[in-house]
Amino acid sequence: MQVTLLCIGKTGKKFLEDGEQEYLKRLGHYLSFQMQVIPDIKQAKSLSETQIKQKEGELILDKIGVSDTLILLDERGKEFSSMEFSQYLQDQFNRGGKQLYFVIGGPYGFSDSVYQRANGKISLSQMTFSHQMIRLFFIEQVYRAMTILKNEPYHHQ
Numbered sequence: 001m002q003v004t005l006l007c008i009g010k011t012g013k014k015f016l017e018d019g020e021q022e023y024l025k026r027l028g029h030y031l032s033f034q035m036q037v038i039p040d041i042k043q044a045k046s047l048s049e050t051q052i053k054q055k056e057g058e059l060i061l062d063k064i065g066v067s068d069t070l071i072l073l074d075e076r077g078k079e080f081s082s083m084e085f086s087q088y089l090q091d092q093f094n095r096g097g098k099q100l101y102f103v104i105g106g107p108y109g110f111s112d113s114v115y116q117r118a119n120g121k122i123s124l125s126q127m128t129f130s131h132q133m134i135r136l137f138f139i140e141q142v143y144r145a146m147t148i149l150k151n152e153p154y155h156h157q
């Protein structure tokens with residue numbers, strides 16, 4: 001199964017990019033995982049928050065095929081412990097689809113059309129993180145989950 005993390009706009013901060021690269025490299029040993037960045041549109045035009053969310057939503061949905069699974073990262077989503085999240089990922093793998101997308105919204109979150117298409121919503125906490133920081137936290141959690149599934153010591157060190 002191909003797992004893709006879709007994000008809006010470049011990370012732009014070296015300390016976060018370095019962390020992303022480190023954990024993407026580690027994850028590559030366990031999983032076919034990629035991060036795809038959808039260009040940030042807000043600098044290009046003067047649009048309202050709702051219009052920005054709608055445009056970003058169209059760009060997100062353009063990437064998702066009818067049989068793909070789309071899971072949103074959303075502070076109002078379901079919360080897991082890291083152990084529970086590893087089982088959640090395993091369950092997704094067991095379903096046997098080809099493409100599993102996790103999506104991080106832009107600075108204003110998701111449009112209604114993205115919420116309507118989504119197959120699920122997961123939260124990393126009830127706190128709100130920046131759309132750039134959450135990438136690193138999520139990639140680390142996927143890496144952690146894979147080491148849990150492989151009975152490796154990372155989670156227990």
Ligand SMILES: C[S@@+](CC[C@H](N)C(=O)[O-])C[C@H]1O[C@@H](n2cnc3c(N)ncnc32)[C@H](O)[C@@H]1O
Binds near residue numbers: 076104108125127130
């Ligand atoms: C700055 S937040 C957007 C907040 C927006 N006001 C909302 O209500 O969704 C940008 C993106 O980061 C992600 N995000 C931020 N905090 C999160 C959390 N605690 N759990 C999961 N995703 C989170 C979500 O994908 C969100 O769309």
